[in-house]
Amino acid sequence: MFRFTERAEWFTELHDEDGAPIDGHLQAELIRRMTAPTGVPAELDDEIRAAWLRRDLDPALHRASYLAVLRASGLAVPGHAESLYERVLAAESWDAYPDTVSALTLLAERGIAIGIVSNIAFDLRAVFARHGIDHLVDVWALSHEVGITKPDAGIFRFATDHLDVDPSRTLMIGDSEEADGGARGIGCSFALVEPLPVPDRPRALLDALTAAHIA
Structure with a gap:
């Protein structure tokens, strides 16, 4: 994102x-x-x-x-x-991919619960707030707060439990097969997006949602 x-x-x-x-x-x-x-x-x-x-x-x-x-x-x-x-x-060091705001907005407008699962040791909310989309996130599963890191199934379970969603009806999108692919361990679907420079990845998130018949 x-x-x-x-x-x-x-x-x-x-x-x-x-x-x-x-x-x-x-x-x-x-x-x-x-x-x-x-x-x-x-x-x-x-x-x-x-x-x-x-x-x-x-x-x-x-x-x-x-x-x-x-x-x-x-x-x-x-x-x-x-x-x-x-x-x-610093929040200003993190650039949003071109479709980040539109993807989250689309999900929120359709009433689809959104969780952020991240291996990170600082508060990622500030990055989302800088782009005006922090309010669209329903659950934050940040490793330094949850006490678990990806790919451990526990951090994904934390997210789905707090979202009150069935893992089998949940899509995890991430740029690491090793870390983010751990969501499969609790029954989530997984879509891999490449960690490319921002200009080179204009709509990978939207494409993942389309492939999952969400967008």
Whole structure:
């Protein structure tokens, strides 16, 4: 529904320990590491690895593990990793896909219950509020609030229970087969959308609803 999108100006004052600017290749790698939904960076020590595996359950672990990854990836100058990390938490850093508002509006107008299930360690409601659609969401199943992460069936069960809907009549749309596909474990249908740049995915959500005979 949203994508964390980097801005060139974020990197203008960042540099490596030798004073060299952060080049485009490293910028792309830093953003990839900050947004990859699964996997564990190889360079983490045991303590940070444990924090990484639980990062979406606790804001403090999220911060510690991401700062470690950013520093190991080239942002070793004091304050630079923190500067980029804070961008992740800012609602204005998350761009809506072109059909996000229309898809949620369509569902709400048809009286179809909407739940957001997300592995995330900060309050995603602010991102939705920035686009004026937070009021359309009936249930928020955010991992750091629920205490469970995808693909564990428990987080999907939390959502369907609080929506008071039958999982067999529920469609989960997500961009990770590994994480979001876990909804199948409780009997939900699942539609995979690709995590493409915002301009390159104009109507994947609406297409998923159409394929499920909802739109």
